[in-house]
Amino acid sequence: xxxxxxxxxxxxxxxxxxxxxxxxxxxxxxxxxxxxxxxxxxxxxxxxxxxxxxxxxxxxxxxxxxxxxxxxxxxxxxxxxxxxxxxxxxxxxxxxxxxxxxxxxxxxxxx
Amino acid sequence: xxxxxxxxxxxxxxxxxxxxxxxxxxxxxxxxxxxxxxxxxxxxxxxxxxxxxxxxxxxxxxxxxxxxxxxxxxxxxxxxxxxxxxxxxxxxxxxxxxxxxxxxxxxxxxxxxxxxxx
Numbered sequence: 001x002x003x004x005x006x007x008x009x010x011x012x013x014x015x016x017x018x019x020x021x022x023x024x025x026x027x028x029x030x031x032x033x034x035x036x037x038x039x040x041x042x043x044x045x046x047x048x049x050x051x052x053x054x055x056x057x058x059x060x061x062x063x064x065x066x067x068x069x070x071x072x073x074x075x076x077x078x079x080x081x082x083x084x085x086x087x088x089x090x091x092x093x094x095x096x097x098x099x100x101x102x103x104x105x106x107x108x109x110x111x
Numbered sequence: 112x113x114x115x116x117x118x119x120x121x122x123x124x125x126x127x128x129x130x131x132x133x134x135x136x137x138x139x140x141x142x143x144x145x146x147x148x149x150x151x152x153x154x155x156x157x158x159x160x161x162x163x164x165x166x167x168x169x170x171x172x173x174x175x176x177x178x179x180x181x182x183x184x185x186x187x188x189x190x191x192x193x194x195x196x197x198x199x200x201x202x203x204x205x206x207x208x209x210x211x212x213x214x215x216x217x218x219x220x221x222x223x224x225x226x227x228x229x
Binding site for chain 1: 144
């Protein structure tokens with residue numbers, strides 16, 4: 001069983017739609033990251049969360065520590081949001097190197 | 112600032128050859144790491160370092176060596192390349208975490224190296 005599960009694996013949306021990507025994990029964590037991988041391959045860090053909610057522009061990330069679940073929301077989606085979104089958790093009590101990654105959610109936003 | 116600079120972008124090797132993937136950062140980050148990304152799998156940690164002179168193994172360290180002689184540089188060496196090492200490799204860095212849980216702060220990634228071993 002994967003320690004970090006993302007859903008859905010693939011998501012197609014129309015421009016302007018509200019999008020939710022989910023991440024569930026089975027280990028105790030000290031932090032959770034959301035990353036964006038562009039079609040060209042580059043990876044950008046979007047958020048690091050240890051509790052609550054963070055917002056940056058049209059992106060909102062939430063985490064529920066008790067339920068071991070995080071969501072990434074995109075409001076008013078745009079074709080430029082098309083990318084793979086990756087959830088990664090920092091294992092509680094582990095070293096700084098101990099990140100566990102989900103397999104990613106491939107988002108395609110159609111104009 | 113250049114951020115995290117990773118070279119080369121593409122490399123083709125023959126089985127048994129050795130090579131070094133370079134990674135350098137100019138942000139004075141203590142933490143650096145190497146990942147590989149394979150189709151259908153998440154990023155997997157190869158080796159990491161929490162500071163100059165300190166390295167440790169990740170999930171998939173076999174066949175790879177690292178060293179950290181300076182804060183800036185963290186090269187990854189393939190000792191004897193095998194087809195199973197065909198992958199996309201990413202280097203990443205971050206400053207040390209704040210607070211008692213030492214959670215990683217924001218990660219900064221290099222642009223990746225696409226490696227094919229024939």
